[in-house]
Amino acid sequence: MTETNDTARAQAPDYRDTVFLPKTDFPMKAGLAAKEPAILERWAKIGLYQRLREQRAGRERFILHDGPPYANGDIHMGHAMNKILKDIIVRSQSLMGKDAPYVPGWDCHGLPIEWKIEEAYRAKKLNKDEVPPAEFRAECRAYAAKWVGVQREQFERLGVMGDWDDPYLTMKFDAEATIAGELLKFATSGQLYRGAKPVMWSPVEKTALAEAEVEYEDVMSTQIDVAFEIVEAPNAPELVGAHAVIWTTTPWTIPVNQALSYGPDVSYTVIDLDGKRVVVASDLVEPFLKRAEADRITDSNQRWVKPSGIRIVGEGAFAGALARHPMHHLGGFFAKPRPFLPGEFVTTDAGTGLVHMAPDHGEDDFLLCKAHGIDPVFAVDGAGMYRPGWLWLGGQGSVINKKFVASDGPICTDLREAGALLAASDDFAHSYPHSWRSKAKIIFRATPQWFIPMDGTKSLSHREREGAAEGGGRVRAEADLPPTSHSTASSGPLPLPGGEGAPPRDIAAELPSFAGAAGFGPVVNPSNNPTLRNLALDAIERTRWVPERSQNRIRSMVEGRPDWVISRQRAWGVPIPLYVNRITGDYLRDEAVNARILDAFRQGGADAWFGADHQALLGSDYDLADYEVVNDILDVWFDSGSTHSFVIEARYGEGTRANLYLEGSDQHRGWFQSSLLESAGTRGRAPYDAVLTHGFALDGQGRKMSKSLGNVVDPLKVINESGADILRLWVAQTDYFDDVRIGKEVLGGTGDAYRKIRNTFRYLLGALDGFTNTEKLPVGKMPELELYILHKLGALDVELRAAAEAFEFNRYARALSDFMNEDLSAFFFDIRKDCLYCDAADSVKRRAYRTVLDTLFHALVRYAAPILAFTAEEVWQTRYPSDDGSVHFLEWPDLPALPGDDAVSTEWADIRRQREAVTEAIEPLRREKTIRSSLEANVTVPEMLRPAAELAEVFIVADVTQLDGAVTVARTDHHKCGRCWRLLPEVEADGALCHRCDDVVS
Template identity: 45%
Template sequence: MSDQTGPFFMSDASFKEQQDRYRDTVFLPRTAFPMRGGLPKREPETLARWEAMDLDGHIRKAEAGRPVFTLHDGPPYANGHIHIGHALNKVMKDVVNRAHRMAGYAVRYQPGWDCHGLPIEWRIEEQYRKAGKNKDEVPLLQFRAECREYAAQWVAKQAEDFKRLGVQAEWAHRYVTMDFESEAKIVQEIGRFLLNGGLYRGLRPVMWSPVEKTALAEAEIEYHDIESTTIHVAFPVVKDTTPGKALTDVSAVIWTTTPWTMPANRAITFGPDITYVVLRADETAEGSKVPSGAKLLVAEDLAEGFCQQVGIAAHHVLYTLPGSALAGVVCAHPWRGRGYEHDVPLLSADFVTTDAGTGLVHTAPSHGVDDFIVSRANGIEVPELVLDDGRYAAWVPHLAGTHVFKASDPVCALLDEARDEAERAGGAATGLMARSKVLHSYPHSWRSKAPIIYRATPQWFIAMDGEQKLREKSLKALDDVTFVPESARRRLTSMVEQRPDWCISRQRAWGVPIAVFVEKRTGEVLRDPAVMARIVDAFKEKGADIWYEADPAQFLGEGRDPADYEQVFDIVDVWFESGSSHTFIEGQENMNVPADLYLEGSDQHRGWFQSSLLEGVGTRGVSPYKAVVTNGFVLDEQGRKMSKSLGNVVAPADVWNSLGADILRLWILNSDTNEDLRIGNEILKQQGELYRRLRNTLRWLLGALEGFAEEEIVPHAELPPLERYILHRLSELHGLIARAVETHQWVGVYPALHGFCTTDLSAFYFDIRKDVLYCDAPSDPTRRAVRTVLDVLHRALCTWLAPVLVFTAEEAWQARFGDENSIHLAAFFEPAAEWHDAALGEAWEHIRAYRRIVTTELETARRDGVIGSSLEAQVTLPLTAEERSRFGGASLDWAELLITSHATLVEAEGGHGAPKVERADGEKCARCWKVLPEVGEHEEHSALCRRCVSVVA
């Protein structure tokens, strides 16, 4: 060994020459599985191959006799191409279904669509407007036919989008709510509520869209900030029942953000436990509308703030009195003498607080749920003053024809007149005391984006309480439902606890009619099972259009005169329709009812989860689902809601056309789907990198397994400790997947699988075992043991990745087993019970921890120029007896584990010692690149070490 060349005698040129000589004797990985996925091109080819081989048919045959798992599909709306939220939800469902199938279940997944309702009506009306046509002049059945055709087109287009995502489903056996069979089942469910007494017609305030001219459900509402006019209004007391007549010449003052509801005022509510004061306005600020000397009733806690808001510069309190003393007091409407002659009583109500306002609440029973309840409880009328388009009716004095959203100025003008007139007459303060603006959150229709109102109209309701006890039964049913995440339980239960009676009627044309009759003489709804049966049979044969075409006598039967009955043409809420969809799978082979799982976005606690629960419990007494999984919403990379105006919308088609559907699927399962998710170019780029690592793992496995035969398999008991450790890690991962199948909690599973591939395999096991694979003889026991484990790894990873990377796992499976096979007909790989060895796993965690310490020292030596690579090193490892015992007593080849040419274990003196890294003695083998003194011993193969000589000789 010369000092000039260090441990290497051979010149670089000579070494390269010898390396080339033995290149073909090294067993390098070989595979046709490409490094680049080329997913946008390859995925459609895979879909075509699956269709050609009738993969779905093979799946159905393979499932015969298995236990059944049913995930019932919540129907997306058939209106436009799918968005990223659709992709998220459908992929999650597909992963759950595929995982259950590979875990041994029979899985039938029927995709569904919501096809009725306002958005489709609007699209057709929009087409009419562009063509200069008036919707009201189009025959109803023609209009419905055009809506049906529009929905059918989008069902077909969305189905193709979902297929492109790799979603496996019974596409030819889907359900849509506009199928005749579906419409018949929906009306049959309406009939169940009719016959069990749960359905009734009543006048109640409901959320109403003046733009769409229909009632809305809570799930159809979104909130936006708007600026509203606020007013303080004085109501003069005309009947004083308080002790000592404390309210003589006093006015009760209310505050409201909805001046347009003033015509509907019928009462003022107070809190019985709130303390009130009568204050006198001694001095008013410039511009204040409060008459000097006015005596005003407000809550004590709000008095100071009230004076500031209405411009009272100085005041003093005349009386203090408890809220309970206000019972029996009556005020006049500020517009008394102008057509508003009714009394305005003060009523006790627990909902009154001192959070804002005056502690006295303007009560308009036509336009507020609490207002309605307290007014009805006290026998107060509920007037109908606002038409369906938001204009005041003709019988509303002074405001007839005015739209409520343009009513602030005329209402305030009338209140100003009332105040001025009262001031001239010397009476108690009346009318407008102050006007201002407030920015606050206000409900809007999610379709039209326009603000809504509460409006009392006759509607059809399903009672939450009363004889059927729907609320109580529904809450009890939820006790037996599993929620993922568990925190979602409280969200749904609180909504059921608080919701009013379910308003199921809509005043539109495209939908399933509430097919009932009302007797004109009594106003009672007809509850006749025979009539209902005839209606259902007719709907099965001809669909819901028959309700508009047929003579009512066809349904009423003999003995009833159609002239005596009102035929109801309101359509049913689309949430009732989708909530009834659990009935669509009843009686079908291999379908569980109740379903094992419902899986939708978190907004469906207000929507489908709730409507399905109420429908199922109300008609069958049980929840239609055993478990509920909730996914979050998709935001952009900055956490903002996606919108076209921001230009941050990520369309699924753009992703699969540029990166592939598998990348989109991987993003979903690598995310915490229990929370809101983020997506954008950078995030997708990161997912592409994660995908590349997984693909490279599969590619390396395939290359290293070239020509693998069963004869190579080594029994588990004969495997080296490292191989047994890798199989133990596989058993741990299998436990993670098995728990996910059982609990429906997939968050963290695929990040763990990716971590295993990158950390346990690529950076550890593969790195260590490359030398054995590339350089040992094919018959060598260790090489056979490694290939035994690689065979297991390929089978396990392909099957475990298959629910998510549906195209890539198929490609990696067929690259080894041929195109006539499909990973989607395989079961999850299940490790043998003996593979799980907790003691072995713990020992190897200690070994790996110590290995990281040594590899850090090797990297330092490389940076310092002591060695060029780890194979040029020899290391001395000082270990205590305790450290060795933590390694499990296994006979370890530390040179192999550290990828060095030589390693020596010595007893550590005086405790733990630092590893020592030096240049290895000897020459570099031209075949395996280890530096060993024995290189050069063989005359014919002087450039090789003994191991390599034995292989090539």
């Protein structure tokens, strides 16, 4: 029997040469890691980016302004995610026919780079302060230039298309000149003052920090309860001799205490503690006694009972009261009694309900003390040490040293010996700010700094200000700010503590040198111009925020932020190019001087200021001896906040705004905000029309990536192993408005999705082999199935354009993938493969199918190009090889016009549902091996008013019977065509031909 069958098969005709089989050189195995670099070289060779600019010249422009990363180290997954998303958006806008330039940039100044150079010095046991400043800055510049080059190659390898030959760098001379010019705009309009107030300060890096440079870590701190003896209480004489108890987790601030604060409406109790009368908020007596490990008073049931004693209310008892510092016996600064001040911020949430005030080291402390004429004393220097000559612990520290502030450290030891330390422990767990660069603790420290006020109004014009000076001199800065402002500047000269604790007059070695007023700045404009906070909040309302919820975040940050501290005491950055009058304390505002300064910057960059002939810059109208030269540098966030001026406006015209800023969610307090404030202060509006925020890249378990955890996913490694298009697809598929996960399993799923897309393109290329325009069929002659697919393509087109315009590429990628997998591969291609392989080449149905395949190809390769930049290029070049062509020159597809009625789509949606039911009904018989293929099935389906032969082709079965009732399946007894393998009633025996195949072969 076997021999007979073998003989029959051997004698059967071979119809393979009569069947069309798809043919393409496009491989299923992608090999992206090897192919992509060659594609990058080709793009560079043909000048892809510049030619696009030429082709799109005069079109509607879309500008995505690149937020500058630090030129410091290899890129990480957050960089990759950010740059890929930007590139997808830029390419999609270009696809929609717009001129979409992309100018990449880098932040080249600031602490991250300076810190790296200092680390290198420390490794060589060198002191940075002993290196000539110009040499140090040159090393910073060289370091930044090195990493710009490294990161540029890495970003390009991601497939990011941009002006890599001319990126913007904040350290370019023109950029530094523009940054300085933007600062002078604030100065000229009076939106600048120097004041002494607490700012976030890094004792390790010896500079002020911006909020965006700070991160919070859980730590264990020392908590102490300290007694201040009350020496005067006009409203409650019985309090004299009692001790007000304060609680703090920063023991190092006790040596600079200047007052105590109470809650006006808080109830307090005077209790006896081991023979000492102490005052504590009534609601906090029990936790205080627990910290002090005092005996508790209990009733017969061992329940704690509040001790009897005097009950007082803050406002009635403490008004006008005075206490003495625990170290008053040292004299000098410590001998002066400390006043009790009412503080609305005092609560009974924790502590004792009484707060010690150190205006040098807290915002609330500073403002409350300032309102009562108490100024900072600057006892803690830039390294966190008490300055030499300070009566208590002078020359000692550092205040962030855990041993120094511990319960057995010198501060607590001295307080204990003075009888003032009631409780101390080193076990208080809380979140504490750290420098994100050095990872060291920071402190709040009052130092003379330059500020841009949030609530001071804009000043008079320069001419009006000169007139005001002629009429009576300078208007003081403290009058410029509303009473509730966070922006209070010190009035008069900076106070220097008297007595034995007074520092030597050369304190200028620690503080910027100046005489006269410590605070000066905006003059109140009688026209009531809006404040910077007003302008910024208004601009937020006029900006599109994606996602919408991000608007609430930045609004709350701007509503509550303090004045912008723009000065830094570092070497590598753009200097603050101001001259301060040594008599009046005001800074010079002269347009001619400013012009000379900026010209010097353009010629020699920031170094032009540090090594300048300042008399020449001042000109003949001013004597340098009358002016202090400011040598602070600008906050790096001011640098990056100014980029819109020397990137967008400089390249595309004054007043031009970016269409989009796009960065991670942390930039609401960083670049988004600094750019907003800089532009609002100089232009009265935001520098952007829209802002998109994305989340962070986490590991596969949703944890923050960390070298110590060993869970870092390196984008460069992923590219070298799998290719950049896998990363690009991963970015597009994620819901990047929130934090996203990436790991081996996630990338495996992305790889599977990529292979399905690639297989669709491979099928299209193979199926279109030999296709020419002469084969095309007009829409009016197409079968309904082809019209249905064109309708589906049209719906996809609308959805993709809407998703691209909404910057929702998760939605875009999902719609594109679903269409390729479900509408095409699993449905359309599956049904029409028989027609493609076996119909006559000139049959209407086959021509219609290939015509639609051609339409699909041109649409899908364009839709995929923004995401799969390399693969789309490979697909396009496979079909249309060219020395200088590219898929990225193409624009959004023009789809054929279709009949307006949706009847075809509605009816075919019903047919698809029935097809799914048939497939489901056949599956049990396949598992039982009753039938091996759906082609062997006869099915009965509910009446569909369609020819049975058409339904059989759609369902890919042998025969269809239409009757009322459920779907049923049986094995057919038809014979199998020897060419198309369909089982049909007209086939007389297995191996014989059906009518269609017989006609084609004949």
